[in-house]
Amino acid sequence: MNEELNKVSESSPKIWALGGGKGGVGKSVVSTIMAFWLARMGNRTILVDVDLGGANLHTLLGIKSPARTLNDFITRKFESLEDICIETEEKNLRLISGASDVLSLANPHFSQKIKLITHLSRLDADYVVLDLGAGTSFNVLDFFLVAHKKIVVLTPEPTAIQNAYIFVRNAVYRKLSRLSSKNPSLQALIKIAMDPKNVLKIRTIKELIQMIEESDENDIVELLKKEIGGIRLSIITNMVRNDKDENAGRIVQIVAEKYLTISSSDMGSISYDKHVQSKVSDMVPIINLEQSSHAFGNVYEITNKLIRD
Amino acid sequence: MSDWIDKQHSVVNRIIDGSITIDSIEEFENLIKAFPNDARLHRVFADRLVKEKSLNAADEYKTSARLFIETGLPLQAVASKIFEWRIAKPSREDGLAFHEALRNCVPMDTQAQKFFTGLAYEEMVALLTKLVPYTCPANTMVKKFGDEERELCFVVSGALEKTFHHRPENEEILQKKSRTNLVEGDFFGEIYPLTDENLSPSDIESITHVELLKISKARLLSLCTEHSNLDLLIQTLYKSRRDSDEEEFSKTVRKTTRHQLPMQVNLMIFQSETGKSPLNLSGFTDDISLGGTCVVLGAKYQTGHLDNLTGKNVKMQMSLPIESMRLNILGNIVWSKEISVEGKKTSIIGIQFKEMSDIDRELLKGYCCGSEAEQNLIWSLWNSLMEK
Numbered sequence: 087m088n089e090e091l092n093k094v095s096e097s098s099p100k101i102w103a104l105g106g107g108k109g110g111v112g113k114s115v116v117s118t119i120m121a122f123w124l125a126r127m128g129n130r131t132i133l134v135d136v137d138l139g140g141a142n143l144h145t146l147l148g149i150k151s152p153a154r155t156l157n158d159f160i161t162r163k164f165e166s167l168e169d170i171c172i173e174t175e176e177k178n179l180r181l182i183s184g185a186s187d188v189l190s191l192a193n194p195h196f197s198q199k200i201k202l203i204t205h206l207s208r209l210d211a212d213y214v215v216l217d218l219g220a221g222t223s224f225n226v227l228d229f230f231l232v233a234h235k236k237i238v239v240l241t242p243e244p245t246a247i248q249n250a251y252i253f254v255r256n257a258v259y260r261k262l263s264r265l266s267s268k269n270p271s272l273q274a275l276i277k278i279a280m281d282p283k284n285v286l287k288i289r290t291i292k293e294l295i296q297m298i299e300e301s302d303e304n305d306i307v308e309l310l311k312k313e314i315g316g317i318r319l320s321i322i323t324n325m326v327r328n329d330k331d332e333n334a335g336r337i338v339q340i341v342a343e344k345y346l347t348i349s350s351s352d353m354g355s356i357s358y359d360k361h362v363q364s365k366v367s368d369m370v371p372i373i374n375l376e377q378s379s380h381a382f383g384n385v386y387e388i389t390n391k392l393i394r395d
Numbered sequence: 396m397s398d399w400i401d402k403q404h405s406v407v408n409r410i411i412d413g414s415i416t417i418d419s420i421e422e423f424e425n426l427i428k429a430f431p432n433d434a435r436l437h438r439v440f441a442d443r444l445v446k447e448k449s450l451n452a453a454d455e456y457k458t459s460a461r462l463f464i465e466t467g468l469p470l471q472a473v474a475s476k477i478f479e480w481r482i483a484k485p486s487r488e489d490g491l492a493f494h495e496a497l498r499n500c501v502p503m504d505t506q507a508q509k510f511f512t513g514l515a516y517e518e519m520v521a522l523l524t525k526l527v528p529y530t531c532p533a534n535t536m537v538k539k540f541g542d543e544e545r546e547l548c549f550v551v552s553g554a555l556e557k558t559f560h561h562r563p564e565n566e567e568i569l570q571k572k573s574r575t576n577l578v579e580g581d582f583f584g585e586i587y588p589l590t591d592e593n594l595s596p597s598d599i600e601s602i603t604h605v606e607l608l609k610i611s612k613a614r615l616l617s618l619c620t621e622h623s624n625l626d627l628l629i630q631t632l633y634k635s636r637r638d639s640d641e642e643e644f645s646k647t648v649r650k651t652t653r654h655q656l657p658m659q660v661n662l663m664i665f666q667s668e669t670g671k672s673p674l675n676l677s678g679f680t681d682d683i684s685l686g687g688t689c690v691v692l693g694a695k696y697q698t699g700h701l702d703n704l705t706g707k708n709v710k711m712q713m714s715l716p717i718e719s720m721r722l723n724i725l726g727n728i729v730w731s732k733e734i735s736v737e738g739k740k741t742s743i744i745g746i747q748f749k750e751m752s753d754i755d756r757e758l759l760k761g762y763c764c765g766s767e768a769e770q771n772l773i774w775s776l777w778n779s780l781m782e783k
Binding site: 224242244247248251255287289330331333334336337340341344345 | 467501757768769770772773774776777780781
């Protein structure tokens with residue numbers, strides 16, 4: 087699926103996707119603040135709510151009922167994603183709202199997904215920030231995998247760490263599975279390897295590659311190595327309350343490097359900020375928050391790091 | 396069904412850790428019928444038969460040894476074989492057959508497991524006759540810092556904690572330096588080189604009930620004198636540990652308990668009698684795989700008649716913690732057992748999945764993915780980096 091993005095010229099926007107498996111870790115809040123800072127830095131930015139089954143990003147921006155949503159694009163009411171972009175209070179920041187009113191969009195057809203991905207890369211913007219839904223469904227993973235920056239958000243809780251890792255693991259295997267789609271025997275092998283208790287005793291991506299090498303599939307091995315090597319994660323730990331909490335991202339980083347052989351950068355952490363939580367609870371636009379808020383400051387630093395990375 | 400049984404460990408784990416007590420031989424036999432490929436269950440059953448002075452114990456040890464080999468656990472197979480051969484003296488053919496099975500075993504990735512697959516026949520026989528099984532309950536100090544190192548110990552089952560110490564200059568009180576867990580397939584005892592005299596650099600204390608296979612340094616030295624290849628294998632064993640210790644996190648990578656996040660489930664159990672309305676129960680998953688789950692029922696459902704549930708069809712509804720959608724799965728109850736949770740009696744039931752939609756299967760696959768080693772590394776890192 088990367089082909090769609092590879093065809094795009096250098097002037098196409100940089101796509102950042104924020105995922106992480108677990109709901110409630112603050113992906114939407116972090117996406118919104120990140121998009122806010124990108125816009126405030128002078129970048130034309132579009133925030134896209136890709137939580138196709140439960141879109142609510144518009145509420146964080148103070149938009150009660152978005153006039154146009156992704157559903158209008160998918161159902162061909164509008165031909166271009168540009169047409170469904172909504173201006174926000176912040177200069178340079180626009181929103182593409184998700185389609186919470188159409189349940190069927192939670193699992194779009196493959197062709198709908200391809201269309202959406204292709205059009206995202208044609209948006210007239212410097213940055214497109216995708217706020218992905220919770221979970222590890224193929225749809226979430228596919229949007230994550232096409233992004234230039236693959237950002238994993240988690241909180242310092244065991245469940246969030248575990249789910250973030252499962253999210254990354256599934257993304258890697260999804261990538262492998264798609265790359266081998268024209269090679270049924272290889273795809274079958276990858277499916278076996280996905281089962282952690284597989285009979286072939288393949289425990290890591292490294293072992294899987296070795297097994298493929300032994301089957302004289304040298305051409306595909308090089309491709310797989312290159313593509314897996316190209317998956318680079320940026321990990322953010324949200325709602326941090328003390329120094330130890332900051333290590334949560336490091337855990338996913340270490341396990342992913344050891345078992346999935348993918349590299350990642352721990353981009354830092356965002357302090358727990360009760361002001362952010364109360365704004366979200368009160369459905370007040372979070373970009374109206376005092377910019378002296380700790381969380382805003384942390385996201386500013388992280389956004390700068392991501393731009394430079 | 397075998398696929399489910401291969402993956403479904405929590406009932407067996409509960410039997411082994413003692414939280415489920417099996418009251419009779421008949422009940423054990425029924426369990427063996429439900430879980431015919433579980434090596435550890437056969438091993439526990441064999442131990443129980445020994446207590447009953449039943450000669451069938453040898454057959455159960457033999458079966459568990461075969462199954463351990465098949466699952467890549469030669470150390471555990473050796474332990475079972477030692478017990479089997481204590482009851483029924485083996486012929487040379489028996490010995491050769493077991494040796495061939497060991498050599499052909501594809502071991503799990505610990506060096507102690509690999510050590511046993513590298514033994515020549517004579518070395519295997521010599522070693523098996525000298526290895527001594529040893530068990531101890533949880534919270535037993537197996538070795539203290541400063542004790543003379545006199546034996547090599549392989550961890551067959553259970554978990555221990557190894558605490559390294561150091562004594563700051565000019566201070567009498569020892570300070571704890573670092574901790575690591577020893578689990579199935581690990582070994583301890585600083586006895587190599589065999590001619591050196593070492594003192595233990597750590598305390599080693601059992602966290603759970605533990606089974607070890609031990610051999611004294613003196614006996615090992617004697618064996619190595621007769622079998623030079625054995626000396627090389629021991630050397631490799633210790634070298635591999637030094638190498639892996641140099642990796643920053645490898646010494647804390649494993650933990651015995653597989654952590655599974657419990658999920659609330661609603662069960663609709665269909666009665667076989669016509670006209671009877673379905674029984675609606677709820678509980679929490681204790682473990683879950685693509686093939687099935689164990690559900691601990693809420694205490695209010697203790698009816699005393701849950702044996703009758705076995706064999707009944709069930710419709711399960713559950714929400715995965717990482718998904719917003721509810722899963723609907725049809726299955727069959729294959730096992731049930733009364734247990735005690737926080738002092739209250741309730742029941743645990745084993746459900747084999749029969750039907751689910753492709754979408755539900757993908758969601759479940761996503762949730763269950765991740766090997767034990769991956770999960771253990773996450774939890775070990777959590778303990779070492781995050782615990783307050």
